[in-house]
Amino acid sequence: MYHSVADPADDPYNITVSPERLDAQLDWLRRRGLRGVSMERLLDACARGRGRGLVGLTFDDGYRDFLDHAVPLLHHHDCTATVFVLPGRLGGDNAWDPLGPRKPLLDADGVRRAAGHGMEVASHGLTHVDLTRADGPTLRREVADSRAALADLTGGDVRGFCYPYGHADPRVLDAVRAAGYAYACAIAPGPLTGPLALPRIHVGQQDTAWRLRLKQATGGPRGRTLRPAAVTT
Template sequence: MVAPVESAGTDSRPAARPGPIPWVAMYHSVGDCSDDPYRITVTPERLGGQLAWLRRRGLRGVSLRELFAARARGEGRDLVGLTFDDGYADFLDHALPALHRWNCGATLFVLPGRLGGVNSWDPLGPRKPLMTADGIRRAASAGVEIGSHGLTHVDLTRADDTTLHAEVTDSRTQLAELIGAPVDSFCYPYGTVDERAVTAVREAGYRYACAIDPGPLTGPHALPRLHIGQNDTAWRLHLKHKLHRLRRRPVEGL
């Protein structure tokens, strides 16, 4: 099992007063990166090295649920959010053992409308298998926080009202039924976000949501994240961590 996470309760709501924006790392696939035109893959060895770097720095990777629970208590400055997008099947074989070894948690964003499918939204490929319903339940039972990445991975800023509702609200309902637990976190496909999408996510009942660089929309429902890839060795991680602290100003709700 990865590090246990606290259940979502009133004490884990994002703090109301402005605070420093947490460092949230964005991963995707963990496996063979020899054919990787979008640079979404890290090898298991590289992931292990990155998690080891965190521990050497006195930091620990955790799920968003654990991160915000700690911050609500006025703690957690030594915690880094770890997120994995798209729900690739290789998470179970490669990411989960590394998380376990380094006593880390994570939030896994999955697509309930593509269970057992492939990443067909990436035109250049390669085709990577996505988790089945059983795989998602296995990850959840290992202590991984399961979040929604929408139903089918569409750009919400271009979706009509019906599609937006299905991607945001229906995906949450389906995942909650699948894992038998509340789904508190959302991740905007492609990282694209606008006020309409943020409003839809907030009104659907999610407590926090991840983007990439949401600019003035930054807040609990539009968290900035830092892409971590195969080229991020120790010195690059050090630089990214330092620049994050310099660039991100305190924001209300964080």
């Protein structure tokens, strides 16, 4: 689970990795015989029993630096990824974060360019609100309308959803299921399990090779929501 790829100097939320660090992390994966792919591709491969050696890479929030910095590095290492975007904030910034710098988000053209580069575009809701606190109409708009908006924007099916802040509960899962998503990513979904409550491992600027190895060893079992053969990060 990544977010922003930029200068991490001012990063109170620990969501930013430098391009140099991402390059080193992707190199570490490839040297270990692993390949980063989108969640859509990972899940399809797992369903066919071919998930071994694949790592699901996700980038939350749809920052503009995904296109500027992450996509070239992903291509360099023969990887793909899923970018979870907010169609209600296209061309805006991370106004939901009270601390830290304002980070520009992808605009409509940027989202289409990311898809054109072979990245999976999936939904992070419309505006990045905690869905567990949303009323019924807001929940439906954030979940269903964001899927429709992205489908119109990219011209393709939108299979994936990512819970803002990683927060989900049974009511939110029901809304995601009703909207027609095939999978949804959380962070640590607790008792929630299944394809609509996929756990992920946070990756940050401090994650050097030994820390990634430790996270893989201690966090990897959470990936069994998919299949034992798959490794997720």
